[in-house]
Amino acid sequence: MQTQTVKIVVTGPFNAGKTELIRSVSEIDVVSTEKKITSEAEKIKNSTTVAMDFGRITVDDDLVLFLFGTPGQKRFDFMWEILSEGMLGFIVMIDSTRPETFREARSILETFRAYAPTPYIVAANKQDCQDAWEVEDIRVALRLDPSIKLLPCIAKKKSSVKTILLELLYGILEEMDSGKS
Amino acid sequence: MALKGNLREFSFIQLLNLINLAKKTGALYVEGPSEISKVIFREGKIAYAVIGQDTSNLLQILVNASLINPTQEALLQERYKNSSDKEKGIYLINSGYLNQEQIFSGIEVYLTEIIRQLFTWSEGFFRFETGELTPDEKIPARLNLENLIIEGARKLHEMEELREEIPSLEMALKFTDRPGMNIRNVNLSVEEWRVVSYVNPKNTIQQIARATKLNDLEIRKVVYALLQAGLVELIRPGGAPIALSGRRLATKDPAEQKSLVNRLIDRIRSI
Ligand SMILES: Nc1nc2c(ncn2[C@@H]2O[C@H](COP(=O)(O)OP(=O)(O)OP(=O)(O)O)[C@@H](O)[C@H]2O)c(=O)[nH]1
Ligand SMILES: [Mg+2]
Numbered sequence: 001m002q003t004q005t006v007k008i009v010v011t012g013p014f015n016a017g018k019t020e021l022i023r024s025v026s027e028i029d030v031v032s033t034e035k036k037i038t039s040e041a042e043k044i045k046n047s048t049t050v051a052m053d054f055g056r057i058t059v060d061d062d063l064v065l066f067l068f069g070t071p072g073q074k075r076f077d078f079m080w081e082i083l084s085e086g087m088l089g090f091i092v093m094i095d096s097t098r099p100e101t102f103r104e105a106r107s108i109l110e111t112f113r114a115y116a117p118t119p120y121i122v123a124a125n126k127q128d129c130q131d132a133w134e135v136e137d138i139r140v141a142l143r144l145d146p147s148i149k150l151l152p153c154i155a156k157k158k159s160s161v162k163t164i165l166l167e168l169l170y171g172i173l174e175e176m177d178s179g180k181s
Numbered sequence: 182m183a184l185k186g187n188l189r190e191f192s193f194i195q196l197l198n199l200i201n202l203a204k205k206t207g208a209l210y211v212e213g214p215s216e217i218s219k220v221i222f223r224e225g226k227i228a229y230a231v232i233g234q235d236t237s238n239l240l241q242i243l244v245n246a247s248l249i250n251p252t253q254e255a256l257l258q259e260r261y262k263n264s265s266d267k268e269k270g271i272y273l274i275n276s277g278y279l280n281q282e283q284i285f286s287g288i289e290v291y292l293t294e295i296i297r298q299l300f301t302w303s304e305g306f307f308r309f310e311t312g313e314l315t316p317d318e319k320i321p322a323r324l325n326l327e328n329l330i331i332e333g334a335r336k337l338h339e340m341e342e343l344r345e346e347i348p349s350l351e352m353a354l355k356f357t358d359r360p361g362m363n364i365r366n367v368n369l370s371v372e373e374w375r376v377v378s379y380v381n382p383k384n385t386i387q388q389i390a391r392a393t394k395l396n397d398l399e400i401r402k403v404v405y406a407l408l409q410a411g412l413v414e415l416i417r418p419g420g421a422p423i424a425l426s427g428r429r430l431a432t433k434d435p436a437e438q439k440s441l442v443n444r445l446i447d448r449i450r451s452i
Binding site for chain 2: 025101102176
């Protein structure tokens with residue numbers, strides 16, 4: 001039997017921690033298309049993802065999960081639709097320390113919801129930072145309905161990333177159970 | 182606990198919206214270019230506000246709201262020059278000048294003016310201090326935020342910002358079911374009411390725009406105001422049932438699909 005692949009997309013604004021999250025759980029070195037940042041305005045870190053990140057988790061001989069990270073910068077958003085095709089679900093990463101990016105995060109969330117009616121989860125990342133907004137404040141700022149899964153996240157910690165992935169998968173199971181398929 | 186940032190990136194109206202929906206109690210400080218403002222909230226309602234030094238005086242506030250006349254003010258001012266606003270308020274009520282409701286309405290007019298001024302601040306660091314209450318000598322008001330938020334949102338003009346807020350006109354709208362929210366208490370414009378009358382999960386924003394003869398910019402502005410005030414939320418049109426397309430998973434058999442997801446779950450647990 002041919003190996004089946006399924007895909008989860010990790011999206012969110014610039015610098016939210018998408019690459020970091022994939023790196024924490026991928027069994028291969030993340031195939032990243034990072035590029036050195038030259039523009040002064042975006043120089044809060046050295047490199048950014050320009051096409052996509054790509055991580056892998058092998059389940060067994062005939063099932064493989066791929067994690068795709070979208071580029072965070074707006075000028076690469078033509079990639080989004082292509083990446084979202086056929087995804088099982090998606091994760092929206094939020095940089096909890098930068099409220100100025102919440103508006104964009106919400107816009108990204110809406111865009112992905114419009115691409116595909118798949119389950120998703122919102123990860124309030126960088127909760128280990130002192131400046132991080134509380135999860136419930138982020139919920140209100142993003143106008144997320146109480147029914148939408150929003151979890152605290154520290155992308156650098158494997159256990160935290162596991163929780164995010166598991167919660168997304170539980171959501172997918174629930175959706176199947178609710179007989180909507 | 183960090184609720185802080187810069188107005189440049191998180192606007193005053195977004196802050197009001199957050200505080201309103203989360204029903205917060207505490208003080209919002211904004212350091213503008215030349216002055217510092219402080220607004221005290223109690224369970225999401227405005228209790229007190231000041232820009233710079235507080236030189237306000239209840240009697241002056243009531244004159245400005247035409248609740249007492251200048252002659253009365255001069256007289257009372259003289260008599261109560263060493264009393265706090267709270268004491269003056271109690272006296273005004275006890276001596277039959279005004280009732281409690283009138284005093285509150287005067288203070289609300291005054292607070293509304295301050296908030297209108299703050300809407301024009303586009304820059305400045307803000308921080309929220311949870312729990313801080315109105316100064317003892319002042320009368321805490323209970324000014325609802327919904328009307329102010331709608332008013333502020335109407336002023337937003339920039340298409341780019343509106344596009345980010347509402348990326349697709351193919352989405353539909355539904356009323357939020359927030360407890361204690363009654364749309365009849367909100368001051369909507371005629372245009373806004375027309376849009377509201379079409380709010381239904383079956384209608385896309387685009388269809389509502391056509392029905393109400395509003396262009397892209399106009400409909401986005403109206404929808405944005407309604408969203409900010411927490412009256413409506415964006416949903417997929419038709420409340421479209423979430424369907425698993427064949428593409429996501431090779432198999433269409435529900436049992437097999439579930440078993441596949443369960444295998445993923447087991448694998449991730451073992452990482
Ligand atoms: N403290 C802390 N830092 C984090 C966390 N996650 C990511 N970071 C840091 O945040 C910065 C951005 O992380 P990336 O993973 O590059 O973010 P990205 O979303 O892939 O960014 P783009 O691809 O440029 O959009 C890096 O310096 C990370 O080390 C976290 O949970 N906690
Ligand atoms: Mg990246």
